[in-house]
Amino acid sequence: MHKETEIKLRVSRETLAALREHPLLKKRNKSGWERRELFNQYFDTPARELAAAKVALRLRRDGEEVIQTLKTRGSSVAGLSQRNEYDWNLPKAKLDLKKLDGECWPEQLAELDKKTIKPVFTTDFVRERAEIAWGRGKARVVIEAALDLGKVIVGKQSEEICELELELREGEPAALLELAAELAEKLPLMPCDISKAERGYRLSDPDSYALSLPAPELNAETTLDDAFTALAWHLLANSQRLAEQYRFNGHWRLLQDWVQQLIELRGLVGSLGQAAPRASSNELRTTLDALLEDWRPLVQAGQDDEDVRKAAPEQFAEELLDVRWGQFSLNTSRWLMGRLWTVERNNRGNRQGSAQLQSWLGHLLAEEGAALQLPRYQQQPEDLAEQLPRIERIQSWLHLARGVLDVPEVDRLFGELNKLHALASLDISDEVLDARMQQAIAVSQNRAWKLLLRK
Secondary structure: OEEEEEEEEEOOHHHHHHHHOOHHHHHHEOOOOEEEEEEEEEEEOOOOHHHHOOOEEEEEEEOOEEEEEEEOOOEEEOOEEEEEEEEEEEOOOOOOHHHOOHHHOOHHHOOOOHHHOEEEEEEEEEEEEEEEEEEEOOEEEEEEEEEEEEEEEEOOEEEEEEEEEEEEEEOOOHHHHHHHHHHOOOOOOEEOOOOHHHHHHHHHOHHHOOOOOOOOOOOOOOEHHHHHHHHHHHHHHHHHHHHHHHHHHOOHHHHHHHHHHHHHHHHHHOOOHHHOOHHHHHHHHHHHHHHHHHHHHHHHHHOOOHHHHHHHHHHHHHHHHOOHHHHHHHHHHHHHHOOHHHOOOOHHHHHHHOOEHHHHHHHHHHHHHHHHOHHHHHHOHHHHHHHHHHHHHHHHHHHHHHHHOOOOOHHHHHHHHHHHHHHHOOOOOHHHHHHHHHHHHHHHOOHHHHHHHOO
């Protein structure tokens, strides 16, 4: 058994060809490119019990070799995945169920009748792989780079495989992100944690691909730094999964949700004050603002315009052919992994970063709530749109961390703020202005809002 640490990057065929000749990979390539044809059969029960347990079981034919592989439940954060992998060389291409026992077999599948395990789909592809190595400080880094081109096949359905896999052999996981980010400076690379097995299951059942990862568990004593790190990873990973699924099927709701993840990430970053000095988050904020400047108006326009919704998948495909999304995803991952906002902050920033979440969040919401000046917008509703960034900062924290607040009816407050935000986003009319005034009153009179303002 070994722990597999890798990052998958979706690419175009043109990018795949360019990667073979990329100067950085050429310079660090210690083995040359080795070409192999890999034929893979995946297995599961009719009820897909292995998939439910996050287990992948396959037979791979690699030249004359036959390898049985079991991959168990692991962790995946924004494209960088870690999981346990067990390999057995077999004399023939027949699944050996006796090897699926002991420490490798998940406890939740202990009662499974292994005789019900049958073939479900294949992934056949050509892999060109090379050993990429270099010195990183005093440490040596070794990464296996694999260029994969082929197909996932389920019955009469198929989906193209065209991706770069970077698997860590020696060194720190941060080195994977560093290499990927350097490659993404000139080439469109899309971090994508969907495995080849998940692609097969998705072809069999389009709803099998989970769009939202489990939300991080926060408590009142969680520090601000830890809470922000967990929530930002969560939003980034969700945005990548939504981007992948929208690219796959073009369902409008996925694009709306993708934009919402970016809005919430922007709200969190913009709320940290001295805990994240502006210079440390400038690149992230600038890129988020550029993405939202392009995609927020389109999503708003598409709510009432079917032509906009129909044209959006092609526009999104063009976004993915540009380097911006890959650079944003990879650089944000590096920023989060290194907690780079903490590197050069002052003592006050350090104190804020180490503050307990319940206390810090109470103070933030009290300050932001007072600055929102809702009584003013009961009289001047035409100006409410200027408060959208502040409303979104409040919304982001209430959505993701309101469970740590010792305040009654906070869920109702979140709903009322959502209504206020929606009205602030609409074009002005007499009807909208009246609705803004009424909603500003509703928020002001909310019990949780009044309690938060007293903090």
